Amino acid sequence: MMETWHTLSADAVTQRLVSDAANGLCGEEAARRLARYGPNEIVEAKGRSVIAMFLAQFRDFAILVLISVAVLSGVLGDVEDTLVIVAIVALNAAIGFIQDFRANRAMAELKRLGAPQATVVRDGRRSTIPAASMVPGDLVLLEAGCVAPADIRLIEAPQLKVSEAALTGEAFPIEKNVAPLDDAALPIADQINMVFKGTMITYGRARGIVVTTGMNTQLGRIAALLEQAPPASTPLQKRLAVFGRQLAVLVVVVCAVIFAAGVLRGEAVTQMLLTAASLAVAAIPEALPAVVTIMRALGARNMARRNALVRRLPAVETLGSVSWICTDKTGTLTRNEMRVTQICPSGENRVDVESAAHEGVTAQLLEAAALSNDAAYDERGGIAGDPTEVALWRMAADAGLDRRKLERSMPRCMEFAFDSDRKRMTTIHRAGSGFVAYTKGAPEAIVERCLSTARADGDNVDDRHGPLDQGALLAMAGAMAADGLRVLALARRAWPALPATGATPDTVERELTLIGFVGMLDPLRPGVSAAVTTCRAAGITLVMITGDHPMTARAIARSLGMLDEGDTIMTGRELAALADDELARRIEHVRVFARLDPAQKIRIVEAIQARGQYVAMTGDGVNDAPALARADIGVAMGRAGTDVAREAASLVLLDDDFTTIVAAVEEGRRIFANVRKFIRYVLTCNSAELWVVAASPLLGLPMPLLPIHILWINLLTDGLPGLAFAAEPAEPTLMQERARPPNEGLFTGGMWRQILWGGVAMAAVTLGVQAWGLHSGYAAWQTMTFTVLAFSQLGHALAIRSERTSLFAQGLKSNAPMLAAVALTAALQMAALYVPGLSAALRTTALSGPELALSLAASVIVFSLIEVEKLFFRRTRSDRPGRDRLAGETERGGESGGA
Numbered sequence: 001m002m003e004t005w006h007t008l009s010a011d012a013v014t015q016r017l018v019s020d021a022a023n024g025l026c027g028e029e030a031a032r033r034l035a036r037y038g039p040n041e042i043v044e045a046k047g048r049s050v051i052a053m054f055l056a057q058f059r060d061f062a063i064l065v066l067i068s069v070a071v072l073s074g075v076l077g078d079v080e081d082t083l084v085i086v087a088i089v090a091l092n093a094a095i096g097f098i099q100d101f102r103a104n105r106a107m108a109e110l111k112r113l114g115a116p117q118a119t120v121v122r123d124g125r126r127s128t129i130p131a132a133s134m135v136p137g138d139l140v141l142l143e144a145g146c147v148a149p150a151d152i153r154l155i156e157a158p159q160l161k162v163s164e165a166a167l168t169g170e171a172f173p174i175e176k177n178v179a180p181l182d183d184a185a186l187p188i189a190d191q192i193n194m195v196f197k198g199t200m201i202t203y204g205r206a207r208g209i210v211v212t213t214g215m216n217t218q219l220g221r222i223a224a225l226l227e228q229a230p231p232a233s234t235p236l237q238k239r240l241a242v243f244g245r246q247l248a249v250l251v252v253v254v255c256a257v258i259f260a261a262g263v264l265r266g267e268a269v270t271q272m273l274l275t276a277a278s279l280a281v282a283a284i285p286e287a288l289p290a291v292v293t294i295m296r297a298l299g300a301r302n303m304a305r306r307n308a309l310v311r312r313l314p315a316v317e318t319l320g321s322v323s324w325i326c327t328d329k330t331g332t333l334t335r336n337e338m339r340v341t342q343i344c345p346s347g348e349n350r351v352d353v354e355s356a357a358h359e360g361v362t363a364q365l366l367e368a369a370a371l372s373n374d375a376a377y378d379e380r381g382g383i384a385g386d387p388t389e390v391a392l393w394r395m396a397a398d399a400g401l402d403r404r405k406l407e408r409s410m411p412r413c414m415e416f417a418f419d420s421d422r423k424r425m426t427t428i429h430r431a432g433s434g435f436v437a438y439t440k441g442a443p444e445a446i447v448e449r450c451l452s453t454a455r456a457d458g459d460n461v462d463d464r465h466g467p468l469d470q471g472a473l474l475a476m477a478g479a480m481a482a483d484g485l486r487v488l489a490l491a492r493r494a495w496p497a498l499p500a501t502g503a504t505p506d507t508v509e510r511e512l513t514l515i516g517f518v519g520m521l522d523p524l525r526p527g528v529s530a531a532v533t534t535c536r537a538a539g540i541t542l543v544m545i546t547g548d549h550p551m552t553a554r555a556i557a558r559s560l561g562m563l564d565e566g567d568t569i570m571t572g573r574e575l576a577a578l579a580d581d582e583l584a585r586r587i588e589h590v591r592v593f594a595r596l597d598p599a600q601k602i603r604i605v606e607a608i609q610a611r612g613q614y615v616a617m618t619g620d621g622v623n624d625a626p627a628l629a630r631a632d633i634g635v636a637m638g639r640a641g642t643d644v645a646r647e648a649a650s651l652v653l654l655d656d657d658f659t660t661i662v663a664a665v666e667e668g669r670r671i672f673a674n675v676r677k678f679i680r681y682v683l684t685c686n687s688a689e690l691w692v693v694a695a696s697p698l699l700g701l702p703m704p705l706l707p708i709h710i711l712w713i714n715l716l717t718d719g720l721p722g723l724a725f726a727a728e729p730a731e732p733t734l735m736q737e738r739a740r741p742p743n744e745g746l747f748t749g750g751m752w753r754q755i756l757w758g759g760v761a762m763a764a765v766t767l768g769v770q771a772w773g774l775h776s777g778y779a780a781w782q783t784m785t786f787t788v789l790a791f792s793q794l795g796h797a798l799a800i801r802s803e804r805t806s807l808f809a810q811g812l813k814s815n816a817p818m819l820a821a822v823a824l825t826a827a828l829q830m831a832a833l834y835v836p837g838l839s840a841a842l843r844t845t846a847l848s849g850p851e852l853a854l855s856l857a858a859s860v861i862v863f864s865l866i867e868v869e870k871l872f873f874r875r876t877r878s879d880r881p882g883r884d885r886l887a888g889e890t891e892r893g894g895e896s897g898g899a
Contacts, residue, residue, distance in 0.1 A: 004184040005211045006191040010155035012180075013209050017137040021155055021209070024121035024139035033135035040134045040150055040213035042223045118149035138210040142201050151217040152195045152208035154178045159417060161203035161386075162195055164188075165330075167218060167623050168547045173202045173386070175420045187572045187595045188218060189547055198622060222598045225626035247683075258694050265697050291678050295726040299671045307654040308664045309638065315650035318633050319668025322540065323739035324608050324615040325661065326601075326627075329546035329556055331637060332618055332658045334522040338391035340369075342485060342519040346453040347473040350480065350519075353395060364454055364515050368490040370396040370403045371410060372427045372438035388486065391520045392440075410436075413498055416505040424449075426509055428498065435495040439509050443477035443517060446489035450514040454492070468514070477517050484555020485519030521552070524559070531659040532560045539738035540665070541613075543591055545601065550594040557592050564591075572596040575603065584610045601627035612741070618653075618661065620645050635661060662735075670730040672740075677800055678725040680751055680758075682718055685793040687759030689713065692766050692789065704770050704785045708842055713790050716828055720821035721797040727817040728801055758862065762792045765861050769854070780845040783833065787847065787855040790829045794822050795863030804873050 005013055014021050025033070118131040121139040131149035134140070140152055142160075154160070154176055161173040168189040176192050188196065195201075195208060197217040214220055255276040262272035300310035310316055330336050344350045345362055369392035375385030383390050393403060410429040418425035424441030439446060447470050480487045491512035499508050535542055542562050546553045550569050557563050569592040575583065584607040593604060601617070605627050608615045617624070617631035625648040628634030636649035637656040646652050653660050689710055696704045747755070766789045773781030798807055801815060812819050832842050839846065847855065 005151075005153045006181045006186060006194050007184050008153070009180045010153065010178055010209075013153045013211065014155070017209060017211065019137040019139065019209055021139065021207075022121075023124035025135070025137050026123050030122060030133075030135050030138065033137060034133055037135055037216075038214055039132045041132050042220055043215055119143075119146075134210055134213055136210055136213060140208055140210055142195065142206040142208065144201050144203055144205070146201050148195045148197055148199045148201065150197050150210045151212040153211050154193050154195060154206055154208040156207040157193075157204065158206075159204040159419075160201070160206045163200040163202045164196065165547075165621055167196055167199055167222075167621060176206065177420050185573060185576070188597055189595050219622060222622055222626055225598055225602060254690055254694070258690075261694070261697060262703075267703065291722055291726060292675055294723055295671045295674055298726050299667050303651075303664050303667055306663045306667075307638075307657065307660050309652040309654055310650070311646075311652060312650045315633055316668055316671055318614070318650070319616070319665050320670070320672035321614045321740055322616045322633060322665055322668070323613045323741075324541045324543065325535065325618070325665075326543045326545050326604060326608075326615060326631070327618045327658060327661070328620060328624070328637075329544050329548060329553060330522060331620065331639075331656050332525075332653075333528050333544070333556065333560065334524055336522060336656070338387040338486070338520045339523050340391050340395040340518050340520045341523070342480060344476055344480065344517040344519070346516050347447075347476050347514055348453075350476075353398075362454065362515065364492060365490055365518070366396045366399050366401045367406065367410075368438040368440065368492060368515055369393070369518065370401055370406055371412070371429055372425065372440045372490070373403075374425075388488065388520065392488075392518065395518070414503075416508065419505070422505060422509070424505070424509055426505065428495065428508070431494075435498050437493045437495060437508060439491045439493070439512060440488050443474060443487055443489040446491050446512070447473050447477075447514065449510050450491055450512045453514040454516075473514070480517060480519040482551060482555070483519070484552045484559075485521050486552075487517055487519050489517050490515040521555075524556070525657055525659070527657075527659040529560055531662040532562060534662055534735055535665075536561075538665070538735045543593065543604070545593045545596060545604070545617075547595060550592070553592045553594050562591050567591045569594065572600055575600050580607065580610075583607045587611070598623045598626050602630050605631045614739075616661065616665075618658075619649075620656075624648075666730065666735050669734050669737075670728075673731065673734065674725045674728045676746060676751065677728065678722050679746060680755055680800055681725065681793075681797055682722055683755045684758040684762065684796060685717055686714075687755060688762035688766065688789065688792070691759055691763030692785075695763060695767060696770070699767065699771070701767065701770060701774070704767065704782065705789070706782075706843060709782075709786045712832065712842055713786075713793070716825055717790060717793040717797075720825055721794060721818065724797075724815065724818035724821040725801075728815050731802060731805070758796065758866070761865055762789070762796065762862050765792060765858050769858050778851060780847055780851055783844045783847060784851055784855050786844060787829065787833065787852070788858050791826070791856060791859035792862045794825055795859055796866070798822060799863045799866035799870075802870070804870055806867055806870060 008016070010021065019025060116131055117128055118134055119126065119128050119141040120134065121127075121141065122129075126141065134150050138150075140149065142148065142152070148162070155178055157176045157178050160176040162176055163173045168187075174189075174192060176195065178193055181191065181193060183190075188194075195206070197213075197219040212220075215224060259272050259276035262276075263269055296310075296314065296316040299316040303310055303316070327333060340353050342350050342352055343365065345365060373385075373389045373392055375383050375389040375393045377383060383393055385393075396403065410431055412427050412429055413435065414428040416424075416426045418441070422441070423445035424439055426437055426439040428435055428437045439449075447468075450468055452468055453473075477487045477489065491514050493508075493512050532542060544553055544557050544562065550571055554563070554569055557569075567589050570586075570590045572593070572595045575593065575596065578586065580603065583603060587604065587607045588611070593600075596604075601619075601624065605615055605617055609632070614632040616633040616635055617627050618635040618637070619625070619628050620637035620642060622642055622644045624636075625642075625644045628636060628645060629648040633651060634649035635651045635653060636645040638646070638652045638654040639656045651664060689705075692704050693710075696702070766785055769788045770781055770785040773784050778784065797818070798812075801807060801818065802810055832838055833844055833852075834846050
């Protein structure tokens with residue numbers, strides 16, 4: 001079927017589809033077409049079975065490594081480690097399965113959008129049929145409140161208005177007509193003689209011919225795009241996958257070398273096998289998936305408190321990697337409610353409505369705004385109706401005008417409803433012994449019908465001033481529109497008697513007196529400007545994607561400071577003319593996209609991703625769902641959004657507020673920073689254990705630790721202190737740092753160096769105590785070595801809570817879970833020395849007072865070294881933001897950090 005139905009006349013459409021604009025199709029022909037085109041339904045692709053989704057959770061390399069470690073731990077008799085690892089693997093599998101299962105619901109929600117019933121004319125008779133049985137060529141009847149059951153070319157549309165927000169992003173109902181349109185490349189939002197499947201009829205009635213059904217409709221094409229959107233791994237998942245592979249290979253090699261070296265120097269093969277296996281178990285940070293999961297869960301809880309509902313846990317940390325945010329305008333940056341912000345009495349000087357006492361607002365203008373208005377009170381006492389008319393009513397009410405009282409004194413006696421051809425509406429009211437007509441509409445449609453303008457202070461309705469300069473008046477209206485305002489003109493005419501019953505709009509709407517212009521817009525949400533500033537300071541590029549007019553979008557972007565020198569605006573038509581590589585090149589300087597179709601939104605996401613960036617996409621409509629699913633982070637609106645958008649998204653804003661996205665990004669950055677701290681902590685500690693065991697034979701020392709000691713330290717220090725990093729608060733400069741480049745590994749910014757020197761220092765202190773104990777003849781030298789290594793790791797956990805701030809400046813209470821974890825771990829370690837049953841199991845000896853004091857004093861050395869490093873860092877880099885150091889190292893070709 002051809003796609004340019006909007007360019008054909010209603011008769012041409014009827015002929016091409018071999019239909020009848022009066023009697024519709026016959027029943028037999030409808031049945032034949034149903035067999036040919038298929039049901040008018042959104043078809044769901046065959047999904048994976050529940051078992052396949054569950055088994056897919058065990059394909060990750062890191063998970064396979066953990067399973068291997070669990071088996072090895074069981075062989076060694078370490079039942080506790082085995083059970084912990086199995087629980088971690090099961091938890092991750094459950095979370096991944098739930099996410100996959102919920103993701104498959106997006107298509108089901110999209111399918112539900114189609115109207116279940118439709119009113120058609122077949123064989124000349126009106127009947128209600130299942131929407132699924134509609135076919136191209138059907139004559140369909142539409143009325144206010146119904147959902148369009150297919151894509152329809154209108155043939156009659158008196159005063160028809162359709163809400164297409166879910167499909168096009170256009171904030172306000174669209175006025176429809178039946179005239180053919182010349183431009184075959186018009187975007188969906190501008191095809192005003194078409195009604196599309198899934199949109200809502202808000203006003204009027206219509207007749208039309210069904211032109212496409214099922215998956216050929218615009219809604220069906222969105223469904224196809226949604227099926228094509230691949231599930232993306234999160235930045236942290238990608239980095240951890242690389243890290244897991246690298247670490248597993250490294251651990252196997254190191255443990256093999258240690259085993260061989262021990263056997264060659266005469267150690268028992270069984271003992272060295274147990275030692276190497278224990279080191280392998282200890283070196284693999286099996287707690288990492290649990291820590292990441294807990295961090296995500298706590299982050300999700302924090303986001304929920306700030307009105308951001310996380311639907312997929314990995315999205316929590318992905319937000320921390322976002323470098324581009326493509327945001328909708330209406331309802332996200334703005335309030336999604338029209339407000340009169342400027343008036344121009346008599347078409348002369350513009351005045352802000354919020355200025356003192358509505359300076360310059362004449363009584364005539366307020367009366368016109370309140371009376372030439374079809375908005376009405378709803379059941380709850382609120383104001384309902386067309387957004388522009390609600391805005392006019394509110395302006396009058398805010399100025400103290402009581403419309404109900406005004407209507408009693410000036411009742412409406414006659415009216416001429418708005419017409420898209422005239423672009424005007426008029427109401428006539430009794431005013432004392434005479435009548436007054438108020439007319440409002442597009443400035444060009446009103447000014448041409450005016451003879452004069454009312455005085456700015458004009459309480460005298462007959463007092464007029466100055467010749468009417470149409471060019472100057474329209475220039476003033478154009479200037480208001482250029483500022484992003486929706487401009488209406490208000491005019492009046494006094495009548496000594498009510499116009500005759502047969503009077504036409506053309507005879508009544510002439511010889512008018514212009515009262516002035518009103519400019520309205522959807523105001524910015526509170527805090528949005530500050531949030532935009534925060535994003536820019538954080539190195540996040542903002543792009544506005546809207547269904548509104550480009551001029552309106554430009555004004556909003558300029559007011560928010562989103563447009564810099566050289567930045568441009570691109571329409572859907574311009575984007576369609578670009579190849580993908582050209583779009584990827586030009587997108588760097590495009591800050592506003594207007595009037596797009598769903599496939600174009602996906603192209604924008606892919607163009608940004610092609611530049612190696614992580615992108616968050618916001619949206620609320622059906623048309624947004626494919627792009628939400630394709631983006632690294634899809635952010636749906638919770639209040640105004642559709643179920644389809646929410647099911648396709650990873651994050652749902654409960655307040656539809658852009659500032660909430662910025663808060664979520666900050667939380668995501670905090671989580672990623674804490675994951676890095678945990679990895680630094682656990683790898684430093686694990687590498688220290690490897691260095692201790694590997695270096696002792698080279699130094700002529702006996703085996704410093706037993707396998708049970710290694711497993712105990714691993715269980716003790718990797719557990720509670722590691723988990724406590726999840727509660728670490730954000731660094732003060734977190735949102736002043738640049739967004740992380742996608743190719744930046746986990747270990748950039750010198751983290752490998754910190755892990756290396758930290759592990760070596762910890763091992764050196766431990767081996768130093770071992771050598772001193774042996775030299776001094778202490779029988780408990782091995783227990784002292786065991787104690788120093790355990791307590792050094794606890795001090796290390798406290799020291800690296802911040803990369804630059806001293807622990808004494810942070811305060812121990814700033815992370816209460818960490819303080820509790822360290823205290824409990826220290827108590828358990830002391831129990832390992834002094835509780836007889838536990839001491840016997842771990843083969844330790846109770847230390848004397850001097851021995852314990854020496855061990856504890858040595859354990860503080862690593863903590864002190866890290867604090868000195870942070871002091872040096874603060875003094876040398878105090879005038880630079882935190883990640884400037886990372887950026888500089890990257891630019892100089894510094895360490896890539898591997899994972």
